[in-house]
Amino acid sequence: MSTLDVALPNGTVTVSIDRTDAESDDIVLIAHGAGAGKDHPFLVGLAGALDGLGLATARFSFPYSEQGRKMPGPAAHAVATWRAIVEATRAAHPGRRIWAAGKSYGGRMASLAVAEGLAVDGLVYLGYPLHPPGRPDRPRTEHLLAIAVPQLFIEGTNDPFIQPLSQFEEAFAACQDARVHWIEGGGHSFEIAGHKRPAADVGAALAPVIRDFIVARRR
Numbered sequence: 001m002s003t004l005d006v007a008l009p010n011g012t013v014t015v016s017i018d019r020t021d022a023e024s025d026d027i028v029l030i031a032h033g034a035g036a037g038k039d040h041p042f043l044v045g046l047a048g049a050l051d052g053l054g055l056a057t058a059r060f061s062f063p064y065s066e067q068g069r070k071m072p073g074p075a076a077h078a079v080a081t082w083r084a085i086v087e088a089t090r091a092a093h094p095g096r097r098i099w100a101a102g103k104s105y106g107g108r109m110a111s112l113a114v115a116e117g118l119a120v121d122g123l124v125y126l127g128y129p130l131h132p133p134g135r136p137d138r139p140r141t142e143h144l145l146a147i148a149v150p151q152l153f154i155e156g157t158n159d160p161f162i163q164p165l166s167q168f169e170e171a172f173a174a175c176q177d178a179r180v181h182w183i184e185g186g187g188h189s190f191e192i193a194g195h196k197r198p199a200a201d202v203g204a205a206l207a208p209v210i211r212d213f214i215v216a217r218r219r
Helices: 041-052 075-092 105-115 142-146 165-173 199-205 207-217
Strands: 002-008 011-019 026-031 056-060 097-103 122-126 151-156 178-183
Touching: 002 075, 026 041, 026 075, 026 105, 026 207, 041 056, 041 199, 041 207, 056 075, 075 097, 075 105, 097 105, 097 207, 105 122, 105 142, 122 207, 151 207, 178 207, 199 207
Parallel strands: 026 056, 026 097, 097 122, 122 151, 151 178
Antiparallel strands: 002 011, 011 056
8 A cells, every 4th residue: 555645725635545466558546435435345346356457556545535534525625636646646657548437426526637637548437426316406417528538437227326317318428438338227336136246246347347448448
């Protein structure tokens, strides 16, 4: 495990990073969701499987999680963290391709950072939270239209964060360069009723989808 200093408006904070060992020209940075940290089995399983497919990964914490808080801090803090991890990775590995991936909140914060100018080679959303559950009147989509790099949405068809599906499909269609991979019957964490699996296995199962996206979109 390593650490990274992130400059915030109210001072500098230190966040932790866990990296896998693959030697690769592609590095997948993985952010956690709002309610679970970087060591959630879903993310650990995903990172391990990506490593096994020959992709380097780094899982990192947002400041609020690092400090033991349950609720996310200001979006600007998460955006600053994304900027710091991308810039540090680019400095340490010049010339390598960098892909920003995130579970729910973590992916949405990556999209905000990229819409504001952060340079990455592509974005991977692990359950993009289109709106709060039951609140389709509060969409979080406008900034997605400004993103020019490739975007991969991995979505469960039963995810309450994207219901009605027609609203998600409309937002997806408006993106500049995007594809969606559906998990039939999947919820927000890709759980499927009647098919209980360990979270690590659920995360690992998504690794080939991400690998194929990266291979197809390499520039």
